[in-house]
Amino acid sequence: MLKKAILSLIFLTFGFSLLFSGTTGKIAGKVINASTGEPLFAVNVIVEGTTLGAATDMQGNYVILNIPPGVYTVKASAVGFKTVRVTNVRVSVDQTTRVDFKLEEAAIELGEEVVVVAERPLVQRDLTSTSSKVSSDIIAKLPVENFTDIINLQAGVVEGHFRGGRIGEVAYMIDGIPVNDVFSNTYAIQVENHAIQEMEIVTGTFNAEYGQAMSGVVNIVTKEGGERYTGSFSVYTGDYVSSNRDLFMNIERVNPTDIYNFQGTLGGPVFKNKVNFFLSWRYYKNDGWIYGRRIFTPYDSSNFSSDDPSKWYIGATGDSSYVPMNPERRLTLQGKLSFKVTPSNKLNIEGLYQRRFYKIYDHNFKYNPDGDYKRYQYAYTLTLSYTHVLSSKAFLTVKGSLLYNDYQQYVWKDINLYPDPKRLQDASNNAFLTGGAQMWHFFRNTRTYIAKVDYTNQITNTHQIKTGVETRFHRLWLREYEIVRDERFKDRFVPSLPPRTAFNNNEYLHRPYEFSAYIQDKMEFEYLVANVGLRFDYFEPNGKVLIDPDHLPSDRPLPDSLFRRAKPKYQLSPRIGLAYPITDRGVIHISYGHFFQIPPFEFLYTNPEFEIEVGRLKSKIGNADLQPERTVSYEIGLQQQLADDIAIDITGYYKDIRNLLGTQIHQYLNVDKFARYINRDYGNVRGITISLEKRFRGGIGATLDYTLQLARGNASDPDAEFLNNQADPPIEGNKQLVPLDWDRRHSLNFTISLGQPDNFVLSFIGKIGSGLPYTPAFQNQRTAVENSDNKPAVYTFDMYFYKLFKMFGFNAQFFVKIYNLFDIKNELEVFGDTGRAGYTLSMIYSGRPRGINTVEEYFKRPDFYSEPRQIIFGISFDF
Numbered sequence: 001m002l003k004k005a006i007l008s009l010i011f012l013t014f015g016f017s018l019l020f021s022g023t024t025g026k027i028a029g030k031v032i033n034a035s036t037g038e039p040l041f042a043v044n045v046i047v048e049g050t051t052l053g054a055a056t057d058m059q060g061n062y063v064i065l066n067i068p069p070g071v072y073t074v075k076a077s078a079v080g081f082k083t084v085r086v087t088n089v090r091v092s093v094d095q096t097t098r099v100d101f102k103l104e105e106a107a108i109e110l111g112e113e114v115v116v117v118a119e120r121p122l123v124q125r126d127l128t129s130t131s132s133k134v135s136s137d138i139i140a141k142l143p144v145e146n147f148t149d150i151i152n153l154q155a156g157v158v159e160g161h162f163r164g165g166r167i168g169e170v171a172y173m174i175d176g177i178p179v180n181d182v183f184s185n186t187y188a189i190q191v192e193n194h195a196i197q198e199m200e201i202v203t204g205t206f207n208a209e210y211g212q213a214m215s216g217v218v219n220i221v222t223k224e225g226g227e228r229y230t231g232s233f234s235v236y237t238g239d240y241v242s243s244n245r246d247l248f249m250n251i252e253r254v255n256p257t258d259i260y261n262f263q264g265t266l267g268g269p270v271f272k273n274k275v276n277f278f279l280s281w282r283y284y285k286n287d288g289w290i291y292g293r294r295i296f297t298p299y300d301s302s303n304f305s306s307d308d309p310s311k312w313y314i315g316a317t318g319d320s321s322y323v324p325m326n327p328e329r330r331l332t333l334q335g336k337l338s339f340k341v342t343p344s345n346k347l348n349i350e351g352l353y354q355r356r357f358y359k360i361y362d363h364n365f366k367y368n369p370d371g372d373y374k375r376y377q378y379a380y381t382l383t384l385s386y387t388h389v390l391s392s393k394a395f396l397t398v399k400g401s402l403l404y405n406d407y408q409q410y411v412w413k414d415i416n417l418y419p420d421p422k423r424l425q426d427a428s429n430n431a432f433l434t435g436g437a438q439m440w441h442f443f444r445n446t447r448t449y450i451a452k453v454d455y456t457n458q459i460t461n462t463h464q465i466k467t468g469v470e471t472r473f474h475r476l477w478l479r480e481y482e483i484v485r486d487e488r489f490k491d492r493f494v495p496s497l498p499p500r501t502a503f504n505n506n507e508y509l510h511r512p513y514e515f516s517a518y519i520q521d522k523m524e525f526e527y528l529v530a531n532v533g534l535r536f537d538y539f540e541p542n543g544k545v546l547i548d549p550d551h552l553p554s555d556r557p558l559p560d561s562l563f564r565r566a567k568p569k570y571q572l573s574p575r576i577g578l579a580y581p582i583t584d585r586g587v588i589h590i591s592y593g594h595f596f597q598i599p600p601f602e603f604l605y606t607n608p609e610f611e612i613e614v615g616r617l618k619s620k621i622g623n624a625d626l627q628p629e630r631t632v633s634y635e636i637g638l639q640q641q642l643a644d645d646i647a648i649d650i651t652g653y654y655k656d657i658r659n660l661l662g663t664q665i666h667q668y669l670n671v672d673k674f675a676r677y678i679n680r681d682y683g684n685v686r687g688i689t690i691s692l693e694k695r696f697r698g699g700i701g702a703t704l705d706y707t708l709q710l711a712r713g714n715a716s717d718p719d720a721e722f723l724n725n726q727a728d729p730p731i732e733g734n735k736q737l738v739p740l741d742w743d744r745r746h747s748l749n750f751t752i753s754l755g756q757p758d759n760f761v762l763s764f765i766g767k768i769g770s771g772l773p774y775t776p777a778f779q780n781q782r783t784a785v786e787n788s789d790n791k792p793a794v795y796t797f798d799m800y801f802y803k804l805f806k807m808f809g810f811n812a813q814f815f816v817k818i819y820n821l822f823d824i825k826n827e828l829e830v831f832g833d834t835g836r837a838g839y840t841l842s843m844i845y846s847g848r849p850r851g852i853n854t855v856e857e858y859f860k861r862p863d864f865y866s867e868p869r870q871i872i873f874g875i876s877f878d879f
Contacts, residue, residue: 023176023221025091027099028063028461028524031056031076034102043078043103048085049227051343054392061461066387066395067091069135069198069221076101083113090120092133093200093221094207096524098125122647122693123639126522126529128577129591130156130204130637130651130689136223139193141753141763143800143817147190147199151218153749153765155689155705156203156653161742163203163655164685164711165215165631168600173219175350176452177383178212181405182474182512183446185600187218188405189354189379192332194232194263195280197223204653205591205633208518208533208575209466214595214631214657222350224338225276229268229879236261236815236874240289240867242823248862250291250322258287259872276338281331288326289870290361290862292369294318295852298411299419300368300435302426304850314434314852323369326863328358344389353380361863364433367852371411371437379405393458400452406445411437418483420493430842430858431851439483447475462524469517476512476601478608481505501556503611503619510605512542514598520575529579534572537596541566541604543624549666549676558610566604566624571596585641595631599661603677603718612668617725619674620663627679632656645695655685661718665725675722683713683740700754707747716741716787731782739773739787746770758804764821765798777832779845789835794826796866810877819870826866837864 031043039060046053047064049072054062071090077083081103091097099118132154144150148160156163162170168185171178181188202210202217210217237256245252267278295318296302303313332354339347356377365372383401390396412418423436454468482504486496498505520533544563552558577591606622613619637651660681668674687709694702714734715721724731748768755761771794773787802815831840838860846855 023093023219024066024068025093025095025097026063026065026067026458026464027072027074027089027091027097028061029098029100030060031062031078031101031103032060033081034104040078040081040103043076043081043101045074045076045101048073048075051340057461059461063393063458063461065393065456065458066389068224069093069133074099076103078103080106082106084116085113086116086118088120089118090135092135093198093219094131095124095133096126119695122641122645122695123585123587125581125587126524126579127587127639128529128531128579128589129202129206129635130649130653131206132201132203134199134201136197137757139196139199141757141761141800142751143763143765143798143819144193147193147196147218147220150193150199151201153705153751153767154201154203155651155691155707155747155749156687156709157201157216158709158742158744158747158769161711162216163653163687164683164709164740164743165655165657166660166716169213169215169597169629169631171210171213171217173217174352174381175222175348175383175385176219177381177399177401177403177450178448178472179381179403180212181403181446182448182598182601183405183444183476183478184602185597188403188446189352189381190332191220191222191334191352192263192280192282194234194265194282195222195278195334197221204635204637204651205575205577205593207531207577208520208535208573209468211470211516211518211535211537211573212514212597214597214629215655222334222336223265223267223278223280224336224348225267225269225278227269227273227276229266231264231266232876232878233264234261234874234876235263236817236872238817238870238872240869241871242289242868244823244825244868247825247860247865248289248291248868249293251289251868253322259870260285261872261874270337274340278334278336278338280334283332284328284330286328287324288328288359288361289868290324290326291322292325292366294321294323294369295367296434298368298371298423298435298437301423302434302851304427304431304434309848312850316434316852318367324359325365325369325372326359326361328356330354330356341386346387348383348385348387350383350385351380354378362438363861363863367432368435371433371435373409373411373438376408377406379403395456397454397456398452399450399454401450403448403450404445407443409442410440415441415483415495415497418495420485421483422493427849427851429848429850430846430855431849432853432858434851440480441483442480444476444478444480446477449473464522464524465520466522467519469515472514474510474512474514474601476510476605477508478605479507501609501611503607503609503613506608506611508605508608510542510601512540512601512604514539527581529581531575531577531591533575535575535596536570536572537628538568538570539598539628540568541598541624541626543604543622545623545625546610546621546676549621552610552612552668554669556609556611569598569628571628571630587639589635589637589639591633591635593633595633597629597631599626599629599677599679599718603661606677612672612674614672617665617673617675617722619672620719620722621674621676623677626661626677627659629657629659629661629679631658645697647693649691649693650688651691652688653686657683657685657713660713660715662715663719663722665721673725675719675725677718680721681713681715681718683711683737685709685711687711696753696757699756700752702750702752704750705748707744709743709745709747711740711743712737713740714738727780734786738785741772741787743773743787744769744771745790760803761801763800765796765800767794767796769794771827774830774835775832776835778841779833782832791830791835792827794828794866795822795824796826797821797824807877810879813876813878814873815876816871816873818872820867821869823869824866825868827864828866829861829864831859837861 172187263282575593662680771791827837
């Protein structure tokens, strides 16, 4: 009854409007008589190049809504006054850009106007929580390849972890549409940098319009075609150039075709003032920096069973060629059509397609590289968006989208190609594999259908109301199986699939759905800006759960009487943010919010047949009745402009995190153990960020972001308890808060840009961070409290240089990018007994490997280090 009452209340309150995340901003201001200071009524204020505009009221105020992010010229005109044009007005997502006008009385001559060049304010008066806006012109000046590189430059972000949260706690959006794959809750598809108009990165307590996230929001607004034809084409090539030849195999071979990239854009009108288009594409290829050597093939057979190495048999038939073991190929296509149904109403049709191939280095396959997994991803999103302007102060946006993501992982698709899995056991005792292949096949795909409508109304000059609901329908399909021996053939290995009821052959199809709604009021007074909102989330898991997991029969399949239907989940989440201007150059902001997120769906539906593998603890089962993970977040900060081109932002924050995903151990038939996912983990995060910006002026611009953060919890990994109980003897779970795996206590990021943007620019990115925690251990046995010591600090410096010139009548740009400029060997992973990546006591205590390598060679781990120096150079053309 409570559920029905809440749902009814939400529908009545929000009137079936649908949620849609911000993709536009607004311009507001006041127009006065320059001579008398009195407000001017009925002055026309328009955004040039668009159909957007407004007229001032009796108090001289005006508001223009629904403006896509970008740089504009705003014009104010009235009879009897000189026209004033303000150029270089930057509009950002979800922000108010203030443009005030002082109109001078005109003489009888017509056509006289005043031109004013605006500057982006360094202090955002209406910023109520920590948020960074990164525009396309800033991206163009930095040595970054993907949008994630930009995210990781922000204060409070550590390798995708926002303010101490787990991976998967961030909502990624493209033009207001979520693109998270609910299976893993990470982004399913990415926008290439050259197609980004503006990217908003919210690391603070975000507004009620955003949901299904606990740590942050990344909202990307893509480019649209304009009123004239524009385009670009860029190509670059390069390779890794490093002196660390003892660590990275084949690094001395420099081949410019190991890394190359082709990308371009094209946009403009189709029918003048009616239809515009924008197209972008990119093909990226990188062979990676970690190579193996094909000494063996998966079909090779060796024998190292004798204690006398002279009697070992080595059946190596490989060609000894070098093989990339962490390569990537990526193709991205994007298109957007914009139809002006009327001068005010617009229809957008957008599609984004991506295909990707990659591998993840597996150290054991170093000399048998063809036996490791190949990984394929195929994703696309289709979006239809219609904006209907109801009045000069109200508009409605309707959106529908389909997100599809397909992932496949295998060595060969044809199971008949697989060798005998016994080949994986030929070599042992810290030896590289001399045959065999990974034996699992894994296939899954996710479809998400989203329907949204958003209503925005500037009901007064001080109150802007946004309200809406959202529905998401998901379809999750998974198929996985292990290649095993066909027992009908005793004399030879014939590949086969396990029975459908076996633990190593699983398939499921689930159709969960979500509903959410919110209402939000942005109040902008002279002395205060407030964002106050309330959000409702509802989730139907569409799954079944075990009634009593501690008492399971041995019969398979389990009867329906042992299950019940998973219950729906819902929550009301208040959000509030305040910005209080203390001077014309300083603003204090305070924010508070409750955040709700369903755990990644893979943990709801793991092991759909609830099969328990006999023997030691090996099996995990999902739990469709998992409770939502919840966070309560607090934040207080100060923005202060120190000089005309320098500003500082200091923010302190605290997060209390509950209901995090973990595992609970159960006993099966009083003999075999298995793990089940439950809500058991918790944590808290506190920190302070300091951001300093020096506006690009006089040939120099710079930013600096420092973060001091303590991220603690009882477990970093949802599988922590499962893994602890697999140890011999089992490891007791944490009874106290310990540093989380991504607890980087100190982080310092900085950028410096030098030059003239219309001629040449030399820019640098520096990232310095204290070492992440690790758990001391000796011979795989923990010797201290979890994460009680720290890895070495990390340092990375990147450089970018470009020079503009004319070529064949086009604007051309030559550029060079160098990543890891000083070729620093950052130790990202370490051995538990030494705390270093280059040395372990196991070299002393381990016996001779039963294989072709030495023990020193086996413990030389290139994957424990960061990428070596990468140099690329290329040329681009713009028109």
